[in-house]
Amino acid sequence: xxxxxxxxxxxLGLIFVIIGSYPKLAFANNNSTKFSQQKTHNCPxxxxxxxxxxxxxxxxxxxxxxxxxxxVLYFQRxxxxxxxxxxxxxxxxxxxNDGKATIxxxxxxxxQKFKVPEIPDVQGKATFTNLQNWFQKTGEQISRQPxxxxxxxxxxxxxxxxxxxxxxxxxxxxxxxxxxSQMLDKLPQDTPVVTMMAQCFxxxxxxxxxxxxxxxxxxxxxxxxxxxxxxxxxxSVGCTPEVNEADYKxxxxxxxxxxxxxxxxxxxxxxxxxxxxxxxxxAEAHSFAxxxxxxxxxxxxxxxxxxxxxxxxxxxxxxxxxxxxxxLSKARPEQQYVVKSIVKMFNLDFQKSYIENGLGSITEQEIxxxxxxxxxxxxxxxxxxxxxxQKIRYDSDKEAIAILERLIKCEAGSWEExxxxx
Numbered sequence: 577x578x579x580x581x582x583x584x585x586x587x588l589g590l591i592f593v594i595i596g597s598y599p600k601l602a603f604a605n606n607n608s609t610k611f612s613q614q615k616t617h618n619c620p621x622x623x624x625x626x627x628x629x630x631x632x633x634x635x636x637x638x639x640x641x642x643x644x645x646x647x648v649l650y651f652q653r654x655x656x657x658x659x660x661x662x663x664x665x666x667x668x669x670x671x672x673n674d675g676k677a678t679i680x681x682x683x684x685x686x687x688q689k690f691k692v693p694e695i696p697d698v699q700g701k702a703t704f705t706n707l708q709n710w711f712q713k714t715g716e717q718i719s720r721q722p723x724x725x726x727x728x729x730x731x732x733x734x735x736x737x738x739x740x741x742x743x744x745x746x747x748x749x750x751x752x753x754x755x756x757s758q759m760l761d762k763l764p765q766d767t768p769v770v771t772m773m774a775q776c777f778x779x780x781x782x783x784x785x786x787x788x789x790x791x792x793x794x795x796x797x798x799x800x801x802x803x804x805x806x807x808x809x810x811x812s813v814g815c816t817p818e819v820n821e822a823d824y825k826x827x828x829x830x831x832x833x834x835x836x837x838x839x840x841x842x843x844x845x846x847x848x849x850x851x852x853x854x855x856x857x858x859a860e861a862h863s864f865a866x867x868x869x870x871x872x873x874x875x876x877x878x879x880x881x882x883x884x885x886x887x888x889x890x891x892x893x894x895x896x897x898x899x900x901x902x903x904l905s906k907a908r909p910e911q912q913y914v915v916k917s918i919v920k921m922f923n924l925d926f927q928k929s930y931i932e933n934g935l936g937s938i939t940e941q942e943i944x945x946x947x948x949x950x951x952x953x954x955x956x957x958x959x960x961x962x963x964x965x966q967k968i969r970y971d972s973d974k975e976a977i978a979i980l981e982r983l984i985k986c987e988a989g990s991w992e993e994x995x996x997x998x
Contacts, residue, residue, distance in 0.1 A: 672699075727773045825871055
């Protein structure tokens with residue numbers, strides 16, 4: 577009886593964490609701060625190239641871990657693997673090019689040191705003004721290239737409104753969801769934007785789909801979607817002063833590995849082309865990361881956050897009480913991959929429900945192990961995504977279906993030539 581009560585408490589906790597009204601689970605904090613703190617290259621350029629924008633770094637040199645610098649360098653290598661000029665992205669990183677030693681790392685004996693950033697072709701500091709200016713100049717261009725915006729760094733939670741969390745820019749400048757959305761609102765409506773964010777509490781930025789970033793307002797007319805390391809109420813992992821990249825396990829590492837087919841150490845990974853169309857979509861890379869990323873993170877996309885916000889407690893309980901196999905029949909290939917992989921991981925029974933599998937198959941040790949628990953919670957979230965989408969389509973809610981289709985179409989885009997947005 578005690579075991580059943582413990583497991584039920586975990587499931588109930590997930591329900592409220594997803595809808596954002598439950599006290600935070602006890603996950604490790606990732607150096608988050610309080611909300612009150614505020615060349616040329618001879619590689620050929622892909623003619624369908626998106627407008628790549630990268631902002632990275634900590635708010636101070638003490639929070640500017642070497643892993644963040646290495647994330648940007650891995651992004652450049654990923655561009656090259658995908659056939660783009662690796663230095664074609666507009667990169668703004670920490671203190672920019674002022675020559676100061678601001679990157680924190682640990683030497684072999686574990687002593688903390690600082691070094692100068694070594695990212696090629698950095699355009700300037702990662703500041704609010706530089707971000708605002710970049711979007712303004714981009715919006716004035718005649719060409720309407722789609723934008724891919726990657727942020728790697730730290731995030732903070734807004735204790736008064738987790739729908740409007742912030743990411744930290746250089747010198748502890750906080751950029752909120754609503755401030756970023758207001759910048760996007762000023763772009764031409766025919767300039768689509770895709771984001772990938774790896775900071776703590778990043779799921780809050782799924783609200784960029786709304787005008788002004790406010791979920792109480794209509795969905796923006798401009799096409800926007802994004803992928804985030806974790807939900808809005810939890811910190812993420814990945815910012816470390818450790819030097820060895822082979823030890824890095826985080827969302828952005830797995831996302832770009834899935835997208836390009838190469839890990840950050842240059843090794844080939846299993847293809848994420850789950851629908852077998854010859855292209856790797858953002859959604860497929862996101863699903864790859866959910867299974868590949870051995871961390872406590874709970875990755876989400878804009879469509880998934882939107883779906884989870886449509887779900888009532890009764891919806892979630894109904895989804896979790898039906899056999900898993902029943903939900904898979906209408907799931908998309910990338911969703912099927914996540915469900916099947918985690919079911920196999922725990923040796924669960926497709927003929928049983930999520931709740932039955934949990935009470936009958938998950939051991940006490942697995943429940944108490946944070947990484948194992950995260951995988952099981954990811955499975956529960958994936959089933960919610962699938963079940964709520966099926967319910968919306970069954971109910972024939974035209975307005976809801978239209979929003980969902982726009983988000984899914986945006987997330988089905990890719991860096992593959994001509995496939996940024998399908």
